Every structure is written in structure tokens, then in C-alpha cells.
Amino acid sequence: MAPESGPVPVATGRARALVPALLFAVLLVVCGITLYKISNRQLDLHEIKSPLIGRPAPAFSLPSVADPTVTVSNATFAGRTYVLNVWGTWCAECRAEHGALLQIARRGGVAVLGLDWKDDRSAAIRYLAELGDPYTAIAADDDGRVAIDWGVYGAPETFLVGPDGLIKHKHVGALSMSDWDKEFAPKIAALAKSPGGAP
């Protein structure tokens, strides 16, 4: 740079000083958007995307919570759309979503299977007597093996299985009616219309 171009370095010097400030501003905006999404529950950093979506629902045959001599198997529901709700009496969030499950059961149209995960049977029976029982049937997964097969990593988790036996959707955390109407109801309506499940 020639010495006679005096004023130019001043300008470029100021412009250069702005670069870190601009980069910092971009960083702030990205952080802000991310925090906003987290606070609005649009983004959950702990949520793990299930590789099981679109894959066959893992088969299970477990003793029923109500009567251990009876076996609950999801094979019974083959060809139908059903929901599998993973819960436990030890799980506080499950209590929070219980009202929504009852409402879903009252609406009907879809079987709600329960998977009672690593729980005490008598505690489960007491819990349902107190809060009401939304489940079509409940399987007792005492040693947590079925939960591992379904990729469960926390309760509650709710799966939607189509008539073709494929997992259509998974909801992690307490389910609200607005979650149900947004995520499950449209998929269930589409499954009812599509001829895919019919023989």
C-alpha cells in the first residue's frame, strides 16, 4: 500500500474491525433462535430420533398386568392400527399424560396398548384403579427387554403402529391432546383411508 493512499487504510481498518463484531452477531442470532426453539419445545436436545420409524414393530408376548396367566401380544393387533404407550408407576411424566390417554381411549377408533416398563404389578393395578384405565391391554415388561427392542430410553414414550405392522410415529415425553391431534390423529385418519392395510 502506497503511503499517499492515507484515508483508505482508515476505512478498511474500520471495516476489518467490524468483521469480528458481525461474526459475533451471527453467533448471537443462532444461539437466540436455538434457545427460543428449546423454550417453545420445538427442539429437544435430548430427543433421539428413532431408527425404528418405518420399520416393523418388534413383536412381543408378555404376561398381562391384570392377570399374569394371560399373555398380551402385539400379534393380536396385526392388521389394525394401534398405539403402544410405554409407562410405569415410577414415572412422574406418565401421570401427567394419563388424562390425555383416557380421553384418547374414550374417543375410540384405535387400540391403546400399554407397556408397563420395569414396574411393580400391584403398584400398577393400584395406579389404574386410582386414575382410570385407558388401556385395551397392558403387557408387563419386568426386565425391560421389550423396551430395549423398541428403542425406549425413557418413559413415557408413545408409538403408532399401522395396519401393515410398521411403526409410523414415536412421541417422546408426556403426550397432550394437542400433541395427539397434531401428530397422531392425521396419521390415523390417513391410515384408515389408505387401502394398504386392507387384505
Added chain:
Amino acid sequence: MTPAARTAAAGVLLLLALRAFAIDEAPAFADEARQARYEALTQELRCVVCQSNSIADSNATMAADLRRQVREMIAAGKTDDDVRDFMVARYGDFVLYKPPVTGRTYLLWASPVLLLLVGLGSALYVIRQRAARPLGAETDDDAPVAAQDGDPRA
């Protein structure tokens, strides 16, 4: 032994002692090779509940269930890849501390190299800019900045 060396030795011993607080209560494999594989695998698999612990370090009941799964698969003669595939099929790449390079993870793997290149690029740029300036022209608009840089020519 100097005091500093003594402190360092104490620190190392303390770190070694931490191994004694292992969370895994299951009995070890009689076969040492299998035990080594079990330990390596459980270190490599991430606890999905606690999310930044390996399943070897976590005492969440979920982690205990996953350790039992690994143990049983090794006992049944399954390979390390069988165990990894089993976990990935259920929990996705997330369950591996070392995710495979795929279309979705290439940026993750490339980012250290990319950042290094960006750093080198900006360093080169700054060095060239400085080198191109004539002596004494370092101070553009305000002299104090150059003085703070400790440049004797300022």
C-alpha cells in the same frame, strides 16, 4: 521427591483409585478376552438416558439393562459388530460414541479439519496483510492500538 512431584504422584494415584468405584456390579467373565471385549464395548456405547455417560459409567437402570444385553450377547458368542448393530438398530447412531461417517455425519467428522483450514486461512491472510504494509504504516487510525500490540516500531 520434590513437593511438586509428590503432588503429581498423589494425583495419579487418586485417578487410578477412581477405577475402584466402578458402577458395574455384575461378575466378570471367567474368560479374560471376553471381559476385555465387554469392557471395551460398554465404554463405547453411550447411555441413552444420561446422554453423556458411557453405559459402563452409568448406573441408570436402563444402562444396567443395556450392559446385561451386551453381556448376554458376548456370552452367546456374538461378535462386537453384532452387539453394535443390535444397539444401532434400536437406538440409532446416537448410541455410538464414534458415529460412522455417513451422509448425515460427514460434516461432524469434517468440522475439525474445516475449522483448522479456516484458522490457517485467516492466519495466512493476516500475516500477508501485515507483511505487505510498509514499515511505520502499522498505525492506521489510532496509535495506541499498535502500542498495545507491543510493536517497537509503533
